[in-house]
Every structure is written in C-alpha cells, then in structure tokens.
Amino acid sequence: MTAPTSSGLKFLSNALATPEQLSNSSSSIDGVAPDLEASIRFAGALLTQAAGVYLRLSQDIIAQAIVTFTRFWIGADGGSLRIYNVQDISAAALYLTAKLSFQPTSPRSILNVYGFLMSKEASPLWCTNPSPVTKEPPNPETYVLTEGQYQARRLGLMRTEARILRTLGFNTHVALPHTVSLTYLQTLGVAAPAVARRVFEHLNAALLSPQLLYVTHQPNALAVAAIYLAAREEGVKLVNSEWWEVFDVDREELGFLVVAMRSMEGFARAELEKWKGRAVPMTVEEVEAEIERRRVEGE
Amino acid sequence: MSSKSRWANDDDPETEAILAQRKREKEEKRRAKAEKQRQLDEQQQQQQQRQEAKLQAQLQDHNSTQADAPPPSKRRRLSNDHDQARQSPQPSKPNTTAEGNNLLTLPASEWGPCRHVDNFERLNHIEEGSYGFVSRAKDITTGEIVALKKLKLEPTSPEGFPVTGLREIQTLFEARHQNIIELREVVMGTKMDEVYLVMPFLEHDLKTLLDDMREPFLPSETKTLLLQIISGLDFLHAQWIMHRDLKTSNLLMNNRGEIKIADFGMARYYGDPPPPKLTQLVVTLWYRAPELLLGADKYGPEIDLWSIGCIFGELLGKEPLLQGKNEVDQVSKIFALTGPPTTQTWPEFRSLPNAKSLRLPSSASAPGSGAAHPPLLPRGKFPYLTNEGLRLLSSLLALNPNARPSAKQCLAHPYFREDPRPKPKEMFPTFPSKAGQEKRRRRETPEAPKRGQEAPKLDFASVFGGAQAGADGPEAGAGFTLRLG
Numbered sequence: 029m030t031a032p033t034s035s036g037l038k039f040l041s042n043a044l045a046t047p048e049q050l051s052n053s054s055s056s057i058d059g060v061a062p063d064l065e066a067s068i069r070f071a072g073a074l075l076t077q078a079a080g081v082y083l084r085l086s087q088d089i090i091a092q093a094i095v096t097f098t099r100f101w102i103g104a105d106g107g108s109l110r111i112y113n114v115q116d117i118s119a120a121a122l123y124l125t126a127k128l129s130f131q132p133t134s135p136r137s138i139l140n141v142y143g144f145l146m147s148k149e150a151s152p153l154w155c156t157n158p159s160p161v162t163k164e165p166p167n168p169e170t171y172v173l174t175e176g177q178y179q180a181r182r183l184g185l186m187r188t189e190a191r192i193l194r195t196l197g198f199n200t201h202v203a204l205p206h207t208v209s210l211t212y213l214q215t216l217g218v219a220a221p222a223v224a225r226r227v228f229e230h231l232n233a234a235l236l237s238p239q240l241l242y243v244t245h246q247p248n249a250l251a252v253a254a255i256y257l258a259a260r261e262e263g264v265k266l267v268n269s270e271w272w273e274v275f276d277v278d279r280e281e282l283g284f285l286v287v288a289m290r291s292m293e294g295f296a297r298a299e300l301e302k303w304k305g306r307a308v309p310m311t312v313e314e315v316e317a318e319i320e321r322r323r324v325e326g327e
Numbered sequence: 328m329s330s331k332s333r334w335a336n337d338d339d340p341e342t343e344a345i346l347a348q349r350k351r352e353k354e355e356k357r358r359a360k361a362e363k364q365r366q367l368d369e370q371q372q373q374q375q376q377r378q379e380a381k382l383q384a385q386l387q388d389h390n391s392t393q394a395d396a397p398p399p400s401k402r403r404r405l406s407n408d409h410d411q412a413r414q415s416p417q418p419s420k421p422n423t424t425a426e427g428n429n430l431l432t433l434p435a436s437e438w439g440p441c442r443h444v445d446n447f448e449r450l451n452h453i454e455e456g457s458y459g460f461v462s463r464a465k466d467i468t469t470g471e472i473v474a475l476k477k478l479k480l481e482p483t484s485p486e487g488f489p490v491t492g493l494r495e496i497q498t499l500f501e502a503r504h505q506n507i508i509e510l511r512e513v514v515m516g517t518k519m520d521e522v523y524l525v526m527p528f529l530e531h532d533l534k535t536l537l538d539d540m541r542e543p544f545l546p547s548e549t550k551t552l553l554l555q556i557i558s559g560l561d562f563l564h565a566q567w568i569m570h571r572d573l574k575t576s577n578l579l580m581n582n583r584g585e586i587k588i589a590d591f592g593m594a595r596y597y598g599d600p601p602p603p604k605l606t607q608l609v610v611t612l613w614y615r616a617p618e619l620l621l622g623a624d625k626y627g628p629e630i631d632l633w634s635i636g637c638i639f640g641e642l643l644g645k646e647p648l649l650q651g652k653n654e655v656d657q658v659s660k661i662f663a664l665t666g667p668p669t670t671q672t673w674p675e676f677r678s679l680p681n682a683k684s685l686r687l688p689s690s691a692s693a694p695g696s697g698a699a700h701p702p703l704l705p706r707g708k709f710p711y712l713t714n715e716g717l718r719l720l721s722s723l724l725a726l727n728p729n730a731r732p733s734a735k736q737c738l739a740h741p742y743f744r745e746d747p748r749p750k751p752k753e754m755f756p757t758f759p760s761k762a763g764q765e766k767r768r769r770r771e772t773p774e775a776p777k778r779g780q781e782a783p784k785l786d787f788a789s790v791f792g793g794a795q796a797g798a799d800g801p802e803a804g805a806g807f808t809l810r811l812g
Contacts, residue, residue: 038501039566041433049437105440127490128497130602135487186487190519193488198496198513198522199438246433276431 042095042203045243049103058110064309064318065109066238069101070299071155071308072114073236075145076122078153082141083133085126087232092202093118093125094235095242099199100192102243107195112188113311115146120188128200135182139173143181146310147171154300155308202242205231209251212275216266218259226258227251233292241288245281252277253285441515444523447475453762463528463762473511474528480520492522495591498568499524506559508579508589529587530760533638534576539758543645546711547750550743553639555586555752560635561734563588564628570594571609572775573634575641584755593775601627608776610634612657613647617668617726620658622680622782629728635737636723643709643720654783658685659790664704665726672701673727685787701725715742 055065073094080090100107100117107117119142126133144150150166151157173181193200209227218224231254234241241250252272259266272282309315447464453474454461464475478492499510511525533552537543544552556578563570571593580586593609596602605626607619616633618626640648649664651657662668667687668676676682704721712720719742725731732740743749 037431038434038503041435043436043438046437099438103439123487124493127486128493130596130598132490135485186484187519189487193493194441194515194519196438197441198493199436199500200493200497201501246435248433273430276433278430 040203040208040248041246042242043099043199043201044246045099045102045240049106050240050244052104053101054104054106054108055101055110057104058108060109060315060319061322064315064322065101067299067302067308068109068114068310068315069098070236070238070295071310072097072118074155075115075153075310076118077232077235079118079122079138079141079145082145083122083126083137085122085129085131085133088204088206089125089129089131090122091204091206091232091235092129093122095202096125096192096196096200097121098235098240099243100195102240105195107191109315110312112191115142115310116184116188117192118142120185120192123185124189124192124200125202135185136178139178139181139185143173143177144171148307155303156310158303158305158307203247205247205251205254208247209254212251212255215274216255216271218255218264218266220262220264223255223258223262223264226262227254230254230257230289230292233296234289236296237288237292238295239288241285245285248275249277249281249285251275253282253289256282257286257289441513444475444514444516444521446514447473447523447525449475466525472528474526475514476524476526478522478524480522491592494595496524498563498566498591498594498596502563502566502568502591504559504562505585506555506587507562508587526589528762529579529581529589530762531580531582531758532576532589532762533578533580533586533642534574535761536580536758537575537641537645539761540645544642545747545750546713546716547747548755549639549642550747550749551584551752551755552580552586552642553635554738554743554749556588556638557635557734557737559586559588560631561738563594564631564734567596567598568594569597569628570631570634572611572614573631573638574611574614575638575647578638582755582757582760584750584752597627601625607782608780611775612651612654612773613637613649615657616728617658617661618676618679618728620654620661620785621676621682621685621787622785626728628733629731632723632731632734632737633728635734636720636731639720639723640709643712654785655787655789658787661726662790664708665724666702668726672725672730676726681785681787684785685790701727701730713742713745715740715745718742 053065056062060068076094076097077090080087080093097118100121101109119138123133123135123138145153146156147166147170148157149170151171206228209231210224213224213227231250234250234254252275256266256272258264270279272279307314309318446467448467450463450465450472452460452462460477460479462475462477464473465471466473478489478495480489480492496510496513499508503509508526508529511527514523514525515521516523543549556573560570560573570588570591572590573588577588577590578586579589597605605624607622607624607626610616610619610630614634614637616626616630619630637648649657649660651660670677701722703717704724706717709717709720719732719737719740722730722732723737
C-alpha cells in the first residue's frame, strides 16, 4: 500500500539540493565571491520574473523557470558565472519551461523581451539600467534586434537550453507551493482574500531568496510558512494548536522558513542600496570586470 | 581455525605468527575506526543541538523583532540526516518528532548532470521505433542489463530540444508505477543531440509475443494482462498524463508475467479544461479513437481507453482488431464493427470537422441500439467472450467518448471478478525472448504519426458511399468467425 502513496506524492514534491551541492558552487570554485554570486542570482531571478510578465506567461510558469534557473547554478557540477551569461540561462530556463507548459512561447518573443530588458538604455529594470527612467518612451533602436542578431541569439538559446538539460540531468519537474497553500487555507478555515494574497506574495518573493528556499524545502513547508506569516501579518487568528504538523512540517523547519521569508524585504532593499547607480553584472565579461574591480579595490 | 587461509601451511609456525599479527592489526584498525565514528557522531549531535537551540532562539525572537531582521544564516542539512533520507526513499516512512506525531516526509530526489553513454556497453539492437532506436546494453559499472533508447533529435530543429522528447522524459520520470516502465536516468553522448534513456530491459513486447503464439492467451491470462495495463493507465490518468500511443508493441512484458507500459513519445500532460490546440495526429492508426479520426481538436483521456479496447480485442483474437489501410478505411472498419453512430449514441459527432463528408446509410439509424447505452458489439465477433467481457469491450469501444468508462471504472468491472479469475502473475508461462538476442523481423504495423505533420484533410464520402463497398462494410459484423485449425 505504500507504493501508491509515494508515487502520488512525487507530483507534489521536488528534487532538493544535497548538502554537498549547497556547500560549494561552481562559481565559488571559480573564485566568484559568495555575496557577488548571491547578488547576481537575485538579479537573474528578477530578470526572469520580469521577462515572464512581459511575455504574459502565467506565474506558475515563471516560478518554475526561476526554480530551474536557480538549480542550474548549484553544486560543483552546476554552471559557473564565469562561463555562462546569467541572461542566457534565464532566457533558456523560461523558454524551456514555457515549452513544456500549456502556454508555449516562441524563441523570437523570448529574445525580443530579453533584448529589451537587457538594454542599458531602455530597460525598466534597476539591475540592468541603473539610470532613472525618463518620461519619454525609449528609442527603439536601443533594444530592437536585427535579423542577424536574432538568428545568432536563437542558436545560442538552443545551445543554452541543451546545456541546462544536461546539467540538471533532464530533471525539469518543479512542484510549486501555490495551489497547495490554497488547499491548506481552506482546510484551516481561512476565507480572507487578504491572507491568500499575502501568502502568494510571500511565496513569489521566496523565489528570489538568497537562501534558495525552493531548492532546499518541499512545497508543503513553503506553503505552511507563508500561511503562518501571512495570517500573523493580517491579524487573522489560526487554530490554537500545532496545526503545521497536520501538513507534515515540524516546528524547526517552520521557524527557519518564517525567518527567511521575513528577511526577504530587507535583503531586497540592501541589494538595491548596494548596487545603487550601477548595473548588476549579467554577462561573463561584466562578471570578470566586477571581480577585477574588487581585486583592484582590495589592493 | 576457519579464519586461517586455506593455502597456509598448517605446520608452519612462522606463517601462523604472521597471520596472528595481521589479525591483531586488523582488530586495532577496526577499533580505531569505531572510536573515530563515535567521536564524529558525538560532534554531530552537539552540532545538531546547537543548531536547534539557535533556531528556537530565532523563532522566539522573530516574533519580537521587526521586518528588517538580518537574514538568517543558510541552514545546512546535517550529513547524517541526509544519509537517512537516502536510505529511506520510501516517503511514507513516518518521521517521529519530539512531540510524538508522525510527519510524512515527501519523497526528495536529487539532480545531477547526465552521465556519458560510454558507461554502457551496447550489446544488440532491439528495435527502431518512430521516436528512436532501442538497444540492449550493459551498465559497465554494475553489470546490469538495460534497454537504451536513443532519442531521435534533429540538430537543426527550430524549436530547440523537441518538446515530444522533453515530455517523454518528464512524464516517465514522474510516472513511477509497477506497470509503467521505469526511466532510470538520461545519459548523453559527446554531442548535444545524443540523448539516451536508460530503462530496465524487458524480454518481450506484447505484439511480438502474440505474433509468435499459436493460440491466444487464456481468458484468465487475458484478464491479468488487461488488469495490469489498465492499472498502469489509471495511474497515468491520475497524474494527468495522456499516453496517446497505446498499442501492443508499446506494452512490454517480462518472464514473470508483468506488463509495463512503455514509449511515452506521444505522452503529454492534460488538464481540466483540456489545453488548447491539441494535435489530432496521435495514436497509431489501428488504435486511434473515432473522435480523432473525425478531426476533434478537443479530446481527453478517453482516447487511451479506446486503444485499450483495441488491445483487449487483440488479446482475444491474437490479431489487431481494426486494421485499416488509411484513415478512411479505419473509420469504415470501426463502423462495421460498432455500427454507425446515431444521434442517440453520439449526439456531438455531427459537429466534428470530418463528419461533414460522412454519409451514413439511411437504414443505419434503425438498429435497435437506441436505448442500449452503449450498444453491445456483435457477439459473433467474440465467440469465446463472456457477457460481462463483451459488455466491457463494448463500453471501451463506444463511439461516443463520453460513454467510455474511466480506467478506474474498468478496474472495478465485474468481468475481472467472474470466473475464470485473473491468473496469478507467477503462474504465467515463459517465452523465449526475441529481443534478448535475435533480431526481429519487421512488422507491418503502421507507425505512430509524426509530430508536425499536417493533419490530412479527409474525405469520408466513401465510407458508406459506394454501393459495392456497402456489401462488405456493415455486413461484416454478422456471423461467426470460428476458424478451425
């Protein structure tokens, strides 16, 4: 009788990073400082989220793409920031995830959106275009791809896609906590839409967490932590017992996740402050330049 | 005495001394190791306690501090509980907490880069399907015999890695069930377009087996096979996966009477409501449901149950049930067996794209099938089948997809509970394996439709149209087909 339960649960669970994978990343072996790696990964996840919104993809596809993007950089066998461009991995992760979903998107749409978001003049993203946004619409010449550029980038996109698949051993399955969290809310008898909204906000913010919550914790734990936090913030009283155990989450894990989710806002603000007036390095050359700059500064 | 080497001279005191010395050394080493392990354990325990205390503190003070609390240090899972997780892949193993409650641990897999195909030694070629070559191979490190399926990839595909291949891998990874082939891992060659699926090797496929058998399976054996196929399918549908290419050559069987659904090259996820723009070009012609032939672009898991009906018929008669030469012929063969659709049995069929050209014989609406829901197939076609069996088969081969039972309903059908009971798997006869060493002869089964092909514009005018065709068409259903010898 155990087999059906476990096989049914596979759909709701994720592959998690091993302690070895978490303790050394390919980038850190290549000499990228941990804080720089965290910043770049955060900016890459933001870029993926923004691109998904511009492509009008639904949030579940975007969230899955961010998890795939995050997994790619983890572990000694993962990708290194000194070998792969963050923007390329982000684009390929989004393309790959959309292709497997009910809402596939074309390479041209992907490349157009990334061309726009990566443009130093036109992009509305703080991490690629640090200069304040002007009132006039940006000059299209600063972001529209030529046909030649498109063809070259399309080939690059396909190559990067294959690279991601190989690095992840074709493990493209990502289970998300969003739907599960709604079921949990119903089970807890919480009907306030404000709580549900806040839960989703926490779950989406956690995608960007430097603590890599989606590759270290199962969806049920993420959902429970988001509910705990959202109910507290919205002043909604939950049952007066250790309800999280009903959803197979222990107190310790819940505590860790709640702290981690609460720290997201502070982390995002700190990042914004840290990179004020500068673009976060998103290509191998920019990463090299940043490492060089830090080296010179350190001397 | 027994610990002494068999080759040692019994009467040589020097050897004995050396052996004793060695034994002592070994003992010492073992003790040192145990000591080290104990220290390590202790250390880990302390670490764990420290960590727990820290987390408790965090939990307590997060209630009091404000939102700009510093990010907590990344939690590292301790290596010992990681080992534990690895040793117990069974997720249902209860995890007892301090409070004594049982928590379910979700099954956590891992990911890692693809291994190289050179880890396998290819033994012999098994088959070339529409989606790739399959060969028998040996895992060089473990010596295990596996099946290696090379995916067919076009290096210049405009969409990148083909979505069919991705879906095959994703659905197979997720479908872990005793009646579904297990995808162990994906390995790659040196080039990016060499992708191989590693699966356990099974001795037979049902198609070849049926071809080589003198007599069809016994009724009890048929039930066992069918039950296994349907429970595999039930699992797939429960995971929202449509197989879309069920046929006897995609059902693999080992010498222990176990059957496994294979070849997920057409499989995909579906939803409720179904995803838009599903391709109609799915399922090998002989197993293709009538709504697909008539051009429906909205369809669901019912198409798999039609295929099950065709497989059921094939198990009974040893021959594929509906061997159409092309789409039009297939439709006429179907209607010859089931009788043409009527507005009572299948109200929606008139609105299907290809139904416009279909001219039904005017007398066809007459047969007293009106109330029967769905109508029974002609008994003469299946002389040895019990009434319950015929009822199940007729419902699976119902023209109206809504009238077909779900896989779960099939499993509960009285056919499987009446005598003769399904034969225990262990009692199954064994057969010589063709895939084991011999090369197979090519079969004339039509291939699964190629993805990206244009769906043909079909003209069904000739299905019942020609007067001469009418002679062998609808009449074929009547009369016994009892073959002697």
